[in-house]
Amino acid sequence: MKYVSTRDKDIWVDSAQGILQGISKEGGLFVPTSLPCLGDLGNLMDMDYRELALYVLESFFPSLGNEDLEEAVNKAYDNKFTSEDIVDIKKAKGISFLELYHGPTLAFKDMALSILPQLMKLAKGKKGVDREIVILTATSGDTGKAALEGFANVEGIKIIVFYPEDGVSKVQKLQMTSQEGDNALVVGIRGNFDNAQSGVKEIFSNKEFKDLLEENNYILSSANSINIGRLVPQVAYYIYAYIQLVKAKEIQLGDQINIVVPTGNFGNILAAYYAKEMGLPVNKLICASNDNKVLTEFLRAGQYDINKDLILTSSPSMDILISSNLERLIFHLSNGDHKLVREKMEDLAKKGYYEISDLNSSDFYGNYANEEEVSQAIKEMFDQGYLMDSHTAVAYSVYKKYREETKDDRKTLIASTASPFKFGQKIASSIGIHSQDRDEFSILEEISKLSNIEIPENIRSLKEKEIRHKKVIDKNEMKDSIMEFLKVGGRND
Ligand SMILES: *Cc1c(COP(=O)(O)O)cnc(C)c1O
Numbered sequence: 001m002k003y004v005s006t007r008d009k010d011i012w013v014d015s016a017q018g019i020l021q022g023i024s025k026e027g028g029l030f031v032p033t034s035l036p037c038l039g040d041l042g043n044l045m046d047m048d049y050r051e052l053a054l055y056v057l058e059s060f061f062p063s064l065g066n067e068d069l070e071e072a073v074n075k076a077y078d079n080k081f082t083s084e085d086i087v088d089i090k091k092a093k094g095i096s097f098l099e100l101y102h103g104p105t106l107a108f109k110d111m112a113l114s115i116l117p118q119l120m121k122l123a124k125g126k127k128g129v130d131r132e133i134v135i136l137t138a139t140s141g142d143t144g145k146a147a148l149e150g151f152a153n154v155e156g157i158k159i160i161v162f163y164p165e166d167g168v169s170k171v172q173k174l175q176m177t178s179q180e181g182d183n184a185l186v187v188g189i190r191g192n193f194d195n196a197q198s199g200v201k202e203i204f205s206n207k208e209f210k211d212l213l214e215e216n217n218y219i220l221s222s223a224n225s226i227n228i229g230r231l232v233p234q235v236a237y238y239i240y241a242y243i244q245l246v247k248a249k250e251i252q253l254g255d256q257i258n259i260v261v262p263t264g265n266f267g268n269i270l271a272a273y274y275a276k277e278m279g280l281p282v283n284k285l286i287c288a289s290n291d292n293k294v295l296t297e298f299l300r301a302g303q304y305d306i307n308k309d310l311i312l313t314s315s316p317s318m319d320i321l322i323s324s325n326l327e328r329l330i331f332h333l334s335n336g337d338h339k340l341v342r343e344k345m346e347d348l349a350k351k352g353y354y355e356i357s358d359l360n361s362s363d364f365y366g367n368y369a370n371e372e373e374v375s376q377a378i379k380e381m382f383d384q385g386y387l388m389d390s391h392t393a394v395a396y397s398v399y400k401k402y403r404e405e406t407k408d409d410r411k412t413l414i415a416s417t418a419s420p421f422k423f424g425q426k427i428a429s430s431i432g433i434h435s436q437d438r439d440e441f442s443i444l445e446e447i448s449k450l451s452n453i454e455i456p457e458n459i460r461s462l463k464e465k466e467i468r469h470k471k472v473i474d475k476n477e478m479k480d481s482i483m484e485f486l487k488v489g490g491r492n493d
Contacts, residue, residue: 001062003030003228006331007342015061016123019116019229020133022222023204027345028338030228031328036060038239038279041253045243049086050077052243053115053236060232064122072118080104080114082456087111087237089244090416092386095399096250097416098241101389105175106419106456107317108268109146112225112233117150117157119229120221124156134213134486135159136203137223138196140264141168142317142418144186145175147223152181159223160185160482162196165472168316170440171422171459178465185485186469189478192310194321197224199478209479216488225267226324234271235278241413242280251411258402258412260286262395263295264318266325268415273329273363282363283410288398289368290315295323299366302359304344307352314374314390314426317418322348333359365406369397378430387427387451389420420447421459 003018005011007028013021018030036059038044044052054073058066077086083102090097103110120133135157137147144161151159163176165188176186189196203209203220210220225231238259245251259282261269269287276282289295291311298304306321313319331341340356347354369377377393377400388396395414403409420427424443428435433446441463448455473481483489 001060002033004033004336005029005338006031006327007338007345009336009338014063015228016063016126019061019119019123019227020127020129020219020221022220022224022227027201027205028341029226029324029328031331032060032228035274035277041243041279044239045247047240047243049236049240050074052240053077053233056236056239057232060235061119063126064119065126068122072115072122075118076115081110087240089241089248090386092381093384095396096241096245096411096413097386097388097392098237098413099416100237101417101419103146104149104458105142105145106422106458107142107146108415108417109142110149111237112230113143113146113150113223115233116147116223116227116229117154120157121154123229129219131214131217131219133157133221134218134482135223136200136220136482137161138193138200139163139168139176140193140317140319141172142422143224145172145179148176148179148181148184148186151223152179152184154183158183158185158218158486160187160485162187162189162200162478164189164192164196167192167312167319169423169425171424171462172316174462174465174467177467177469178462179469185481187478187481188472190472190474192312193319194306194310195475197320197322197324199475200224203479203482212488213486216486218486218488224324225265231267231271231274231325234268235274238272238275239280245411245413254281256281256283256410258282258284258286258408258410260288260395260399260402260412260414262288262315262318262391262415262417264320264323266295266323266329268417270325270328272415273332276363277332284365284402284408285363286395286399286402287364287366288395289366290318290374290394291368291370292319292321293368294321295326296366296368298326299361299364302357303353303355304348305353306348314371314423315394317391318394329361330356330359333361365402367398367401369394369401373397374426375430378427382431382451387420387447387453388416389418390423390426391418392416419456419459420451421455
């Protein structure tokens, strides 16, 4: 199994190298040259979550070794997850919600980031790398904590997280700034997520800085969904969910379903696309955006335009204008036209705009939901007895638009990506709880009472935690804080 760069097909690596490196040296993302085939789904019916995850990982990452992968899966998907099946499927109003947030940090990012450290350790071993790995991550809120949780205290790995100071929820910020572990650094950036992400990307393509780190026995890697090791574990839950729907007699084996994904960096929905391409019976992949609707515009008109202000919404993990994984989709839909990808990504970097008119993206439906619609969605489902977070509410809202437009009433699965208790303010204002100037935890208590759902322990315990990471910097100081943390001096000292 080969992974080629989206911007230069002549550059290829095996899975171990792709996971270690994160991103190709000329800025492209690694993509598999062909996708494994699921074959007869009937053969997968009796697998539990771990078995299915292993099946998917083995088929994408043969160079990591099957036995080692099994151990990695067992270490990742253990009782850190409060759901016995790792994921839950809840039915409300005829729709199935695939709850992906029962991991340690209460967002779907745990599904991949609890196993990525294991995959990196394996890849390091297979490649005979003895340097210390430095994970550099920009976060819109959930990746940061999930990566910290996954990589904290892992030997031979250090983790550095940059988050937009005013672009994350209170609980998200507390989760990150209270992180323990000597190998972890968390720093706030004055700016938005795109500033943090482009800062990190700049560092990845800064040869001089990378050389400096290498001289000091470090190598950089990424825990963002640009890393193929982040993407592949996410394929598993779509297949697993489909099988559970068959088992629950919601559908028959072979029936097509729709999948709705609240989208930011296009990682989670790309994983669903991979599952479809592997043979999972999927009709439409419904790409749900918030007010930052660049993906809606692209899927509808073929125009990608970031010459506008990023809007801070109640779904901060989707407050993104530069949606990294769209690059992978363009590569696949253009049958691997790396020249096209390179040209468009250069346009994006230079002009903040590109246009592709002849891409067949009919597997996808794109739309967005504004703040008012998100509030309505939360309230509507709450009244029906289902509490969903603001990101999931974006998905639900967009699904309603899809239904209305198409009259397609096929069985539909909505990816439910975070615990509502991570986004208390929005839940409160949507269902009529007074929230202004009020302590976050008392708001959560009230939501808990009204919904009859307990506040997850990992959020409740934040109240007592010491804030250990207080640093906030400008974007141009990112390199300095990395050097300080790694105790790497400048060239002249
Ligand atoms: C990260 C995140 C998303 C967006 O996922 P992408 O893979 O970036 O598209 C949606 N919801 C939540 C809660 C998230 O944390």
